[in-house]
Amino acid sequence: MSKIMTVDILSSIKGAQPSEAVNKLFDVIKNAQPTNNNSFNNNHNNCVSLDNLRDDVVIETSAIEKQIIIENFPKSKNNYLVVSKVIEE
Amino acid sequence: MDSQIHKIHQQLMNKDITCTALIQEKLDLLKPNTYHSVNTLLDDLALELAAKVDAKITKGESIGLLEGIPFGIKDVYMVQGTPTTASSDLLKNYKSAYTATAIQKLLDAGAIPLVKENCDSFGHGSSSENTIFGAVKNAINPDLVAGGSSGGSAVNVAKEYTIFSIGGDTGGSVRQPAGYNHVYGLKPTYGRISRYGLMAYASSTDCVGPIAKSIEDIRIVLNVMSGKDAKDQTTYASSEISKASLNTSNGIKTVGYFKNFIENDAIDRKIKEDFLAAIEKIKSKGIAVKELNFFESETLVSTYYTLAMAETASNLSRLDGTNYGNRIESDNLKETYAVTRSENFSEETKRRIVGGNQVLSQGFSDEIYLKGLALRDTISENFKNDFEEVDIILSPVTPNTPPKIGESLKNPHAMYLSDAYTVGFSLGQLPTLTIPQGTETGLQITAAKNNDELVLKFANFLKDTI
Numbered sequence: 001m002s003k004i005m006t007v008d009i010l011s012s013i014k015g016a017q018p019s020e021a022v023n024k025l026f027d028v029i030k031n032a033q034p035t036n037n038n039s040f041n042n043n044h045n046n047c048v049s050l051d052n053l054r055d056d057v058v059i060e061t062s063a064i065e066k067q068i069i070i071e072n073f074p075k076s077k078n079n080y081l082v083v084s085k086v087i088e089e
Numbered sequence: 090m091d092s093q094i095h096k097i098h099q100q101l102m103n104k105d106i107t108c109t110a111l112i113q114e115k116l117d118l119l120k121p122n123t124y125h126s127v128n129t130l131l132d133d134l135a136l137e138l139a140a141k142v143d144a145k146i147t148k149g150e151s152i153g154l155l156e157g158i159p160f161g162i163k164d165v166y167m168v169q170g171t172p173t174t175a176s177s178d179l180l181k182n183y184k185s186a187y188t189a190t191a192i193q194k195l196l197d198a199g200a201i202p203l204v205k206e207n208c209d210s211f212g213h214g215s216s217s218e219n220t221i222f223g224a225v226k227n228a229i230n231p232d233l234v235a236g237g238s239s240g241g242s243a244v245n246v247a248k249e250y251t252i253f254s255i256g257g258d259t260g261g262s263v264r265q266p267a268g269y270n271h272v273y274g275l276k277p278t279y280g281r282i283s284r285y286g287l288m289a290y291a292s293s294t295d296c297v298g299p300i301a302k303s304i305e306d307i308r309i310v311l312n313v314m315s316g317k318d319a320k321d322q323t324t325y326a327s328s329e330i331s332k333a334s335l336n337t338s339n340g341i342k343t344v345g346y347f348k349n350f351i352e353n354d355a356i357d358r359k360i361k362e363d364f365l366a367a368i369e370k371i372k373s374k375g376i377a378v379k380e381l382n383f384f385e386s387e388t389l390v391s392t393y394y395t396l397a398m399a400e401t402a403s404n405l406s407r408l409d410g411t412n413y414g415n416r417i418e419s420d421n422l423k424e425t426y427a428v429t430r431s432e433n434f435s436e437e438t439k440r441r442i443v444g445g446n447q448v449l450s451q452g453f454s455d456e457i458y459l460k461g462l463a464l465r466d467t468i469s470e471n472f473k474n475d476f477e478e479v480d481i482i483l484s485p486v487t488p489n490t491p492p493k494i495g496e497s498l499k500n501p502h503a504m505y506l507s508d509a510y511t512v513g514f515s516l517g518q519l520p521t522l523t524i525p526q527g528t529e530t531g532l533q534i535t536a537a538k539n540n541d542e543l544v545l546k547f548a549n550f551l552k553d554t555i
Binding site: 005019020026048 | 448
């Protein structure tokens, strides 16, 4: 596969083209002048500190939740939900 | 208007009405309504819950303030066992397997969900016309749009089909329809309420937002939904806002407004005049008013949409008919993805996904996406400086009055610009409330991060001032 992909391939939307309305927005950004050009120098992010990570525990899914998931994916084979084959390229 | 929640609570406790009769009355209003505000009616669930409340009252047991209070939910929230469509073809048959934290907290408090409400598909729009359930009509004038994307939620509150509704605000999706339909709508500080179970549009700005007819009802619902949630690690612990704390405007000495929002050609003349008249009334109460300088509207809108589109392209990439969504089979898996996404997404959603992939792709990311992030930092820095000079920032909600149904669809760029006054506060992750006063589409009250209490306090002050 080519390393350069068009937006319709990237977006998995057939025949998709960049829109004029959206390009107008991007043009404004291109011409704007931020005072801070390094976007990683800020202290107002919402990252979680290492001390505050939640515990890595397995939580059993409730019976009703499992049932609804099965309803959302009705196809099954030998009691397993059907999973599509992996793209091989 | 006084608190509807307190009023109904008293009526239930005094046995003036039964909860079942109340819920049935609201369902009877919602079912035949012509405003296209309903996607799914949760009638069986609502009546079952109402019967339980009635049984408690009959036994002489006391009930909580929210117990038995009917509310609506924008159709982007998971509520276990109910359809959650995001008003899209892609998820029109999707059923939630679990319940969003914010909604679960309301259910735990005894509030009764009546309806999953119509909205712009995946929150993509400022008019509530990008939906498979039909354009939502404005509660004041049905020829006009309801505003978006939480249009159905705002209309249901305005028409009193629900006592309050839970919308979702990314770039103004609660505040703008609240303004168009003359009700209160709050975007709290980012992280105050868990986003777990809210379908992700742009994760760094998505907020759970209550819509109601009184400040007190907003306060009650906000308190119940707030709090740190292990399932959303961007949440933080916040203290409860008391009723008494809203009764004094002490601490608000200076109000600011952005000069360039008001002094430009894009704003409707009447909205400008009314806004300046409101400013004069505030001055007459002894509060200092300061003019502030800010980014011009086009930069704000462009920064917001660039980042929001990048995030939505990433968030919606999971909707391919395999992981989620209405699958359309084709020749091979890649074709199946493409056909599924091409047929099931709305034009507006596709426009945003493509735009997002553009800015995230090689050759564009530095020039647009990273620059957008840098602009966002500058915007946040500006707010920080502003709030060292003023306590509150006041602004109109929109530059213009609601357009007629159909007009926004013809001109997407104009629709993006209709968010000019709301998106900046979203980028800053600031608490902002629309109040149905001051201009035709209301006023926005904004305070510094985590200062949601001050926003409600000032709204209470303005209720009697303008």
